Amino acid sequence: MAATKTIELGTRDRLVRTASRLMQHGGYENSPIKQIVRDAGATLGSLYHFFPGGKQELAVAAIHFGDEEFAEMLAAGLATREDPAEAVEAVTGLLAEALEASDWLDGCPVTATALETLGRLPDVQEACGRAFAHWQGLVAAKLRAGGLPEDEAADLAVTVVNTLEGAEMTAQVSRSRTPLLLAGRHLSRLVASYGPGTTGPR
Amino acid sequence: MAATKTIELGTRDRLVRTASRLMQHGGYENSPIKQIVRDAGATLGSLYHFFPGGKQELAVAAIHFGDEEFAEMLAAGLATREDPAEAVEAVTGLLAEALEASDWLDGCPVTATALETLGRLPDVQEACGRAFAHWQGLVAAKLRAGGLPEDEAADLAVTVVNTLEGAEMTAQVSRSRTPLLLAGRHLSRLVASYGPGTTGPR
DNA sequence: CCAGCACTAGAACGAACGCTCTATCCAGAG
DNA sequence: CTCTGGATAGAGCGTTCGTTCTAGTGCTGG
Numbered sequence: 001m002a003a004t005k006t007i008e009l010g011t012r013d014r015l016v017r018t019a020s021r022l023m024q025h026g027g028y029e030n031s032p033i034k035q036i037v038r039d040a041g042a043t044l045g046s047l048y049h050f051f052p053g054g055k056q057e058l059a060v061a062a063i064h065f066g067d068e069e070f071a072e073m074l075a076a077g078l079a080t081r082e083d084p085a086e087a088v089e090a091v092t093g094l095l096a097e098a099l100e101a102s103d104w105l106d107g108c109p110v111t112a113t114a115l116e117t118l119g120r121l122p123d124v125q126e127a128c129g130r131a132f133a134h135w136q137g138l139v140a141a142k143l144r145a146g147g148l149p150e151d152e153a154a155d156l157a158v159t160v161v162n163t164l165e166g167a168e169m170t171a172q173v174s175r176s177r178t179p180l181l182l183a184g185r186h187l188s189r190l191v192a193s194y195g196p197g198t199t200g201p202r
Numbered sequence: 203m204a205a206t207k208t209i210e211l212g213t214r215d216r217l218v219r220t221a222s223r224l225m226q227h228g229g230y231e232n233s234p235i236k237q238i239v240r241d242a243g244a245t246l247g248s249l250y251h252f253f254p255g256g257k258q259e260l261a262v263a264a265i266h267f268g269d270e271e272f273a274e275m276l277a278a279g280l281a282t283r284e285d286p287a288e289a290v291e292a293v294t295g296l297l298a299e300a301l302e303a304s305d306w307l308d309g310c311p312v313t314a315t316a317l318e319t320l321g322r323l324p325d326v327q328e329a330c331g332r333a334f335a336h337w338q339g340l341v342a343a344k345l346r347a348g349g350l351p352e353d354e355a356a357d358l359a360v361t362v363v364n365t366l367e368g369a370e371m372t373a374q375v376s377r378s379r380t381p382l383l384l385a386g387r388h389l390s391r392l393v394a395s396y397g398p399g400t401t402g403p404r
Numbered sequence: 405c406c407a408g409c410a411c412t413a414g415a416a417c418g419a420a421c422g423c424t425c426t427a428t429c430c431a432g433a434g
Numbered sequence: 435c436t437c438t439g440g441a442t443a444g445a446g447c448g449t450t451c452g453t454t455c456t457a458g459t460g461c462t463g464g
Contacts, residue, residue: 027318029231043413112317114375116229129375158381159388162372166364173316173331186361190392245443
């Protein structure tokens with residue numbers, strides 16, 4: 001029946017999910033098509049049926065999937081606190097927890113691929129750019145809701161996301177949550193320095 | 203005539219420099235040894251003579267080279283201003299200029315390789331970790347010289363470097379210096395919020 | 405009942421990968 | 435001069451890459 005649609009994913013979705021997870025770990029070149037197919041329980045025939053554009057087209061879909069997935073976590077973290085400064089710090093805690101739980105492998109689903117495909121695979125690079133912009137938009141909305149002016153919120157959101165990216169990477173390399181927790185503390189301080197006191201008088 | 207020693211590099215140095223530049227652009231997997239050898243004007247025989255450990259050993263040397271090279275630029279930028287907050291902002295300007303001049307390709311010489319080799323090539327990962335720690339040390343020293351307490355300087359330096367890394371990557375993906383300039387503005391504000399006013403009166 | 409089509413399946417291909425191997429070059433020591 | 439060992443040189447190995455190709459399966463409308 002179609003009732004199991006939400007549980008038993010179709011071949012196409014399994015390919016995208018698997019590709020996203022593999023690319024999150026090791027990037028584009030470290031995610032060979034045959035391993036994606038094997039891990040997804042699919043075959044080469046299926047892959048080229050759904051993605052005639054081959055690996056590059058699959059990668060674009062995988063980046064988009066990682067984009068949405070990360071956005072959900074970001075939105076969830078931001079929603080846990082009303083005050084934007086506290087909310088950003090809460091996000092770093094979430095990221096640190098998820099990262100350590102994956103033995104420091106499940107970092108940003110986009111960064112590795114983005115750096116690897118710069119100037120080589122324009123379609124993939126563009127998808128990565130859209131992901132970053134998407135996340136910046138979520139943070140900016142939270143900052144605006146906290147009382148920051150339109151333009152300052154947008155600018156600050158760029159730096160917030162960039163700092164999260166950098167801290168996540170350093171946390172992976174050093175296998176420590178410290179960089180993320182420090183990012184939380186400092187970003188919180190920075191965001192608070194913009195707000196009118198805080199969100200409101202208590 | 204050994205006088206040309208400083209200009210005409212030996213084969214080993216040319217291999218390391220070339221590998222570093224290629225890995226800076228596209229990471230480890232996008233830098234095949236045959237291209238490294240060709241670009242460096244060397245041969246496979248020479249490569250395996252100087253680096254019996256093969257590509258991985260060369261990569262470690264290349265990361266170390268990139269580490270030192272980036273450290274020089276960082277130190278130079280930090281030295282242009284006495285006030286740490288202004289100095290950090292000056293660094294972002296330098297980075298943005300160099301990045302745009304290279305058509306957004308010469309980003310951090312370590313990041314791409316670091317993310318690509320996580321959990322795969324421990325030696326390379328460790329070299330990347332040393333590079334980050336090195337740069338954090340340089341920033342921390344500048345912050346201490348500006349009057350920040352020992353521990354706060356060390357913590358803040360971690361975030362400063364992470365934000366620079368994230369902003370550099372986003373600048374590459376979006377082909378815009380804006381992320382770096384925003385990072386400069388925000389980091390400057392953050393650093394200044396710690397200092398006793400500034401470095402001194404005047 | 406079967407024709408048509410979306411999908412599955414994996415063998416096979418040429419190119420490129422990292423690396424090994426043998427041969428050669430050449431400066432300096434004896 | 436010969437001898438020797440560091441350095442150079444690149445053909446070729448086995449493997450794996452992304453992709454193509456043909457064959458087969460199973461559901462669906464007529």
